[in-house]
Structure formats: C-alpha cells, structure tokens
Amino acid sequence: xxxxxxxxxxxxxxxxxxxxxxxxxxxxxxxxxxxxxxxxxxxxxxxxxxxxxxxxxxxxxxxxxxxxxxxxxxxxxxxxxxxxxxxxxxxxxxxxxxxxxxxxxxxxxxxxxxxxxxxxxxxxxxxxxxxxxxxxx
Numbered sequence: 182x183x184x185x186x187x188x189x190x191x192x193x194x195x196x197x198x199x200x201x202x203x204x205x206x207x208x209x210x211x212x213x214x215x216x217x218x219x220x221x222x223x224x225x226x227x228x229x230x231x232x233x234x235x236x237x238x239x240x241x242x243x244x245x246x247x248x249x250x251x252x253x254x255x256x257x258x259x260x261x262x263x264x265x266x267x268x269x270x271x272x273x274x275x276x277x278x279x280x281x282x283x284x285x286x287x288x289x290x291x292x293x294x295x296x297x298x299x300x301x302x303x304x305x306x307x308x309x310x311x312x313x314x315x316x317x318x
Contacts, residue, residue, distance in 0.1 A: 184298050185239050186227040189249055191258040194219035195274035198263075217261070223309075224253070224283065225301035230294045240295040252286040276302045280312035288314060 196218065197211035207215055226249060230239045260266060262274035268285075272278045280300045288297045303309035 182229050183232065183239060184227050184229045186225050187242060187245055187249075189224040189226065189254060191222050191224065191254050192219060193222060193257050193260050193262050195262040197273055197275075199273070220304050222257075222279075223303040224249075225299075225303075226287070227298040227301070228291065228295045229298040230296055240292060244292050248287055248290055248292075252290060253283050256286070257283075276304045276308065276310035280310050284312055284314055 194217055196216060197214045198207055199210075202210070226245065228240050228245065232239055256266060257279075262279070263269050266282075268282050269278065280302050283300050283302065284297065291297050297314065299314075300312045301309055
C-alpha cells in the first residue's frame with residue numbers, strides 16, 4: 182500500500198533537567214542541554230491507505246495540513262516544550278517523547294480511510310526520531 186509524507190516546520194525551545202537527580206548527574210547526562218535552547222524542527226507525517234479513485238489521493242493534503250496545524254503546530258511552535266505543554270510535566274522534551282506526543286495528537290483524528298503510518302521528527306541535521314505508533318513497537 183502506498184504512503185505519502187508531508188513535511189512541516191516549527192521552532193521550539195526546551196531544556197533537559199531531572200529534579201530527582203543531583204546537579205552533577207544532570208550535567209553528566211544532559212551536558213550543556215541543561216540550559217534553555219531552541220531548535221528548528223522538521224516534522225514528517227507519513228500516511229497510508231487506499232487511493233481514492235476519484236481524487237487519486239490517499240488523503241486530501243488540505244485536511245492533513247489543517248489537522249497538523251490545529252493539533253500539533255499551534256501547540257508546539259514557539260513554545261518552551263517542558264514548561265508550556267502539560268503532557269511534558271513529568272517527561273523530558275526529547276524527540277523520543279515528542280514523536281509520541283505528536284502521534285497521540287493526530288492518530289485518531291486522521292480522516293478515514295487514511296491512517297497514520299509514522300512520525301519522524303528531526304531536531305538537528307544529525308538527530309531524528311521515528312515512531313510507528315504503539316501497536317508497531
């Protein structure tokens with residue numbers, strides 16, 4: 182079955198810190214990332230499903246754009262992830278946790294019969310995380 186991927190961009194800040202650890206351990210594990218810093222994230226949303234015979238599309242990109250804008254970008258863009266988003270209250274704002282957050286925001290809202298296949302989030306040119314959902318892990 183074919184997939185289609187749409188890429189989005191957003192900017193957000195975060196810092197890593199675990200209140201249950203000492204300052205020394207936080208510095209050992211997180212290094213300079215204990216300081217507030219930001220990223221220009223690239224987000225790939227991949228969808229799969231049957232191709233509509235009339236449109237030739239798996240999903241109407243306008244509908245996907247609206248969903249991602251409302252449920253992801255308007256929440257994450259220009260936020261301080263660890264402070265502004267309650268889901269991260271007891272979680273590190275890592276790309277590993279971010280892809281799960283993003284999946285949870287859109288997977289069950291995907292216009293049928295299309296289904297979310299994967300979420301890929303690139304934090305830097307050399308670091309990205311891929312998530313295929315809870316049932317595929």
